[in-house]
Amino acid sequence: MSAPELTRRTAAELAALVASGETSAVEVTRAHLDRVAAVDTTADGGPGVHAFLHVAAEEALAAAAEVDAQRAAGERLGPLAGVPLALKDVITTADMPTTAGSRILEGWRPPYDATVARALRAAGLVILGKTNLDEFAMGSSTENSAFGPTRNPWDLTRIPGGSGGGSAAALASFQAPLAIGTDTGGSIRQPAAVTGTVGVKPTYGGVSRYGLIACASSLDQAGPCARNVLDTALLHSVIAGHDPLDSTSIDQPVPDVVGAARRGADGDLSGLRVGVVKELGGEGYQPGVEARFHEAVELLGKLGADVVEVSCPHFEYALPAYYLILPSEVSSNLARFDAMRYGLRVGDDGTRSAEEVMTMTRGAGFGAEAKRRIILGTYALSSGYYDAYYGQAQKVRTLVARDFAAAFEQVDVLVSPTTPTTAFPLGEKVDDPLAMYKNDLCTIPSNLAGNASASFPCGLADEDGLPVGLHVMAPVLGDDRLYRVGAAVEQALVAEWGGPLLDQAPAWETS
Incomplete structure (x- = not known):
């Protein structure tokens, strides 16, 4: 089998080929x-995708x-044994650098693997x-990386999203069939x-944060990324589960996400109640994004789901609350x-105090966005302002969580566009x-409340x-619902398109 053919295969297909001996893991890698x-x-010297900060060819x-x-x-091999994966550079790895996209950690090799990295290797x-990634996972475009931006494989003049643009771009450019990202907002x-x-x-808490370099500890969550729903579910099942090294890890059984993905692929959503979030859409949303979203909602109805509109009135306050918390x-x-x-x-020449060295290092090591957020956060936590800013934002967070709770009493999942543009x-x-x-208007509420959510391709604007995403939100520990909906939508749209959405990407990218 040729190398281009191997890079076009799904992760599940590659694992099966390796397990059968039809190809080898070395050949795939x-x-x-x-x-x-x-x-x-x-x-x-022209622009490439620049998805990777470090390629570990020998180790791979x-x-x-x-x-x-x-x-x-x-x-006996695991269901994804021998399949290559791209790992966001905010997950610690002892055998290769972990920079978090920042000069302040350039070349740093951690002394340990993150729990997620250990699970992948095992x-x-x-x-x-x-x-x-955007420095310390702070950004929506991967332009805040200290090591230069990643480019979108659909159009190299455009952003690949952020902060995990490198992982997504590696998938879309067929450099890897699987990737790990992290999601803070x-x-x-x-x-x-x-x-x-x-x-x-x-x-x-469904996937361990041990070894994930913290941006915002109450919001950060590692998760699976792939080119199709089943591959994503298979990867989810590998990395999920309780970890005693993470005090926020949930000690509950992992939802059957793989089974849900397989069931969803039959295209039957009968009995599923879907809520369209009233507050997430309208003014400020690109017409092409809204058009594809409404078509996806119509498709859910055709697949048997009961679709209703749901109001989550405090979602409009989620963005300002998030940017204080x-x-x-x-x-x-x-x-x-x-x-x-x-x-x-920086500046440790034996003549400067520790305070001076610290100031010079942080000034040189952090980029503009990291400095902006450090300053905003320090102000919000300062004496005399804590209650007015951080305290109030946490109250809004509670109201957002209550909106979700009320909504999930009426419906099984909520939907919206993933991004406004x-x-x-x-x-x-x-x-x-x-x-x-x-750019994070639709995604932030789920981080504030801690519930599961996902983005699935739903067409081109x-x-x-350019691609548009369907955002699906499920209750806490309702991750399997995401995969049922995503697989059903994927099955119907792939049939309509005559193949995966990425088949419609520019020719250089799919060759």
């Missing part, structure tokens, strides 16, 4: 490494060889390398929407990068923080031919 070399950078081939040895010895997945789902891929934010936690979490223990150290041009919003923050 080498095909994807060749794809990375071909499209992530260009020989003529060694891990693949181990899978092949296990198969040859007759050992399941026989092959980590190709670490993907680009939409950083898995928003990149999935604008690249035509699938991204799931599990229930908060998140910076406050950022201010606390990023205080650890002080030039004293690890990471960058398709991928915008690189540089268009980088100097307008408020415009950038509005008429104006620009």
Whole structure:
């Protein structure tokens, strides 16, 4: 089987080919490494996708060889053994750098693997390398990375979403069939929407945060990303589960997400109650995005779901509340990068005090967006302002959670567009923080409440031919509902399109 054919296969197909001996994990890995070399950078110096910050070719081939040895010895392989994966560079790995997209951690090698990384290795997945992101996962475009922006494979002049644009772009450019992202306010789902891929934010606490470099600890959640629903569910089942090393980890059985994906693929949503969130749409939403969303809602009805409109009145306050809570936690979490223990150290020539070295290091090591959020958070937590800002924002958070609770008494899932617009041009919003923050209007409420949510491809906008995402929200520990809905929609739309949405991407990207 040729290398281009292997990179076009789904993760489930690749795992089956490896398990049967029809191909080897080494062959699969080498095909994807060749794809990375071909499209992530260009020989003529022109723009490539730039999905990866670090490619671990030797380590990946060694891990693949181990899978092949296990198969040859007759050992039973996991459902994704031998499948390559791209790992967001905010998950610690002992055998390769973890930078969080920041100069302050450039070249840093952690002394341990994150629980997610350990689970991936134990399941026989092959980590190709670490993907680009907005610095410390703060951003909606992957333009805040200290190491340069990632580009959207659909149009290299546009953003791939953020903060996990590198993981989504690696999928959309066929550099990897699977990826891990993290989601603090939409950083898995928003990149999935604008690249035509699938991204799931599990229930908060459903996947361990141990070894996930913290942005906002009460909001961050690692999750699975792929090009189709079943692959995403298979990856979800690998990384989910209770972890005693994470005090926020939920000690409950993992929902049967794989079974839900397989059941959903039969295209029958009879008995499912779907709520269209009244507050998430209308003015400010791109017409092409709204058109594809409404078509997806009509499709849900045709598949047997009972569709009604639901009001969540406090969702309109979620964005300002989030941008007080998140910076406050950022201010606390990023205080650890002080030039004293690890990471960058500037100005330590023996003549300066520790305070001076710390100030110089943080000034040089953090980018503009990280500094902006540290300053906002420090102010919100300061004496005399805590109750007025951070305290009030937490009250709004409670109201958002109550809106979800009330809605889920009426319906099984909620739906909205994932993003108000398709991928915008690189540089268009980088100097307008408020415009950038509005990209997360639909995704933020789920982070505040901690419930499960996901983005699934639902077509291309008429104006620009770029992908649009359908956002599905489920209750806490209702992750399986996401996969049932996503698989049913995917099955119907793939039949309508004559193949996956990514088949309609530019020719260079799919070759």
